[in-house]
Amino acid sequence: MDGLDGLLLEATESIEAARTYKTELKHRLQGLSQARRQIKESAAQTRDALRQHFQDMKTTVSKMLDDRLVTLMQQVDLIEHESIKPLDDCQKLLELGVSTADGLLCEGEVALSCNSEDPQKLCNFTNKALHIQLDSLPEVPSLVEVPCLSAQLDDTFLAIARGHISKHGEVASRPPVQIELLMERPGGILVRWCKVDEDFVAQDYRLQYRKTSSGHFEDAYVGSESEFIVLHIDPNVDYQFRVCTRGDGRQEWSPWSVPQLGHTSLLPHEWSPGLDCYSLSSRRNIALRNDSPQHSVLYSKAATYYLGQTLTFRVETTGVPDRRDSIGVCVGKDDGLDSLQRDQAVCISSNGVVYVNGKEMTNQLPPIAPGSTITFDMKLVSLAANNEGSHQRRRVTIGSANREVVFDWLLEQPCDSLYFGCSFFHQGWKVVVF
Structure with a gap:
């Protein structure tokens, strides 16, 4: 009976292993199908993109060539018109001279034929011929002086275009x-x-x-x-x-x-509304210290800072610094204080001094200036318990202006998440949190 139970158990395990194996194979077949679909769909999209691109190029280049041809034809028409006009004027002058000479010839022949009968006609003809200036001829330009139109076409254009077209476009198997x-x-x-x-x-x-x-x-x-x-x-x-x-x-x-x-499941960092001395943006991620005489710490709306995250503050504008100014994180809210320089909080002052549980550290960071970015990173070092309770040690790194301060922060009680906050005693400080 024990042998039968063993066989049943082994058979059951084999069936379960086969079921798991089948599920994994189906999952991989699904992944393979997605990979195949990606290749097919991306290839089809690439073909469409190539066809459309080169069709657009053909249309554009054809229009450019047509436009250039029209421009050159217009230049030919203009040169022809401007060059022919003086020749037309010269032709009219020559034709007028020929007509005048024809008339003079006719009068001369008549005067000669009537020489014995009417000598006055011969005298009048001679006087008229003297006034016509038969020795004055208009200038006719030589062939080298008038335009001889031609088309200057660079045969290397096609070679250059062929070189560019032969290298135009690439097909990549995957994005870079x-x-x-x-x-x-x-x-x-x-x-x-x-x-x-x-x-x-x-x-x-x-x-x-x-x-x-x-x-x-x-x-x-x-x-x-x-x-x-x-x-x-x-x-x-x-x-x-x-x-x-x-x-x-x-x-x-x-x-x-x-x-x-x-996707993210984490709520955004937001400042808590309701303090008269701070004005918030519509998304509540930007706080501006206004000219209210009230002094208080502006906390986050919720404890949204967790271990392993980077909390970042960017100071857009600054006001008059005060040694009590602070930007940092803390356990819980204490609305009765006007600075984060207190127990169960770590912060940096506007002059770059770092405070841990209200005590000033020896190591300092540069003073905060417009555009300064301040980061807080934390990781768990140890979690211990004794007769007096449990405590949590965190490794804290505060960074600003390419410098860092690293220290261990001991919390008397374990804490999953922290609040963040800031306090400024003069107007003009503007802080973005993310």
Whole structure:
């Protein structure tokens, strides 16, 4: 009986393994089908793009040639008209002279025939001939003095055009850049990409995104960096991302990368409304210290900063600095204080001094200036418990102006998420959080 039970167990395990194997094979067949579909669809799209592009080129080049022909024909007409006009004037003058000479010849013949009968006619003819200036002839231009039109056509044009056309356009089996990482951020997604064609010299990158329910891609970033945080992303909504690149010294963009799906489940970082001394933007990610005489810490709306994330503050504008100014993170809110330089908080002052649980550190960062970016990174070092309770040690890195301060922060109670906050004692400070 034990042997039978063993066989039943072995048979059951084999059936389960076969079921799992079948499921995995079907999954891979589905992946293979998607790969085949991508090749077929991208090939069809490429054929359509090539046909359309070259048809547009034919139409454009044909129109350009027609327009150039019309221009040259007009130049021929103009030169012909302007050159013929003085010849026409000269012809009229010569024809008038011939007519005058014909008339004079007729009168002369009559005068000669009547010489004996009417000598006065002969005298009148002679006087008339003297006034006509029969020795004065108009100038007729020689053939070398008048235009002889011709078309100057460069036969090398076709050779040059043939050389350019023979190299125009390329077909690539894959785009030169692909997205390699999509990482959720509070209210955003970090997109990182990399080159897959090492021979391609990239000058700029262009990142676009869209909701999967929308048909229109929007530009999110254009620049030389290889990663970007796309903000204002709705939580738990799928977005498509794609990236392309532009070669060094070229104007056209490369083909788009294969679109990748990403989403974030993290709520965006927002400042908490309700303080008279701070004005907030519509998305509540920007805070401006106004001229209210009130002094208080502006906290986040919720504890949205978690371990392993990077919390970033960008100071757009500054006011008069004060040693009590602070930007940082904390455990819980304490509305009765006017600075984060307190227990269970780490922060940096406007003069670059770092405070841990209200105590000033020896290491300092540069003073905050307009455009300064301040980052907070934390990771768990240890989690311990004893008779007095449990505590959590975090490795904190605060960065500003390409410098960092690293220290361990001991929390008496474990904390999954933290609030962030800021306090400024004079107007003019404007801070963006993301």
